[in-house]
Amino acid sequence: MPDTVKLDLRDVIGRLISVSDLSRGMASKIIQRVGKNKEQYIIVKNNKPEAIILSVDEYTDLLETKENFELLKMANERIKNFNQNETLTRDDIIKEYNISEERLDKLMETVEIE
Numbered sequence: 001m002p003d004t005v006k007l008d009l010r011d012v013i014g015r016l017i018s019v020s021d022l023s024r025g026m027a028s029k030i031i032q033r034v035g036k037n038k039e040q041y042i043i044v045k046n047n048k049p050e051a052i053i054l055s056v057d058e059y060t061d062l063l064e065t066k067e068n069f070e071l072l073k074m075a076n077e078r079i080k081n082f083n084q085n086e087t088l089t090r091d092d093i094i095k096e097y098n099i100s101e102e103r104l105d106k107l108m109e110t111v112e113i114e
Contacts, residue, residue, distance in 0.1 A: 012042070017053075019045045 043051040
C-alpha cells in the first residue's frame with residue numbers, strides 16, 4: 001500500500017459508481033479493475049456514499065494498519081501509566097513463584113515471540 005495517496009476531485013468523481021450501474025452489469029468490470037489495477041470505487045446510493053470496493057490485498061493492508069495503530073495506542077498508554085515502583089525484578093518473580101532457572105529455560109523454549 002502506498003505511503004501517501006494523492007487524489008484530485010476528478011479522480012474521486014471517476015471512482016463513483018451508483019448501485020443501479022452495478023446492477024446493470026458494471027459489477028464484473030469493476031471487480032476486474034479492482035483485482036488487476038488495485039483501483040478503488042465508491043458505491044453511491046441515493047447520491048450518498050454507501051460502500052467502498054477495494055482489492056483483498058488493500059483490505060488486508062488496512063486491517064493490519066488498523067491493528068498496528070491500536071497496538072501503538074495501547075503501548076503509548078502503558079508507557080504513560082508506567083510506574084517503576086509497581087514493577088518486580090526477574091529475580092523477585094523467580095523467588096515469589098519458586099521457579100528454577102532450568103524450568104524457566106524450558107518454558108522459554110516454548111514461547112514464540114513475533
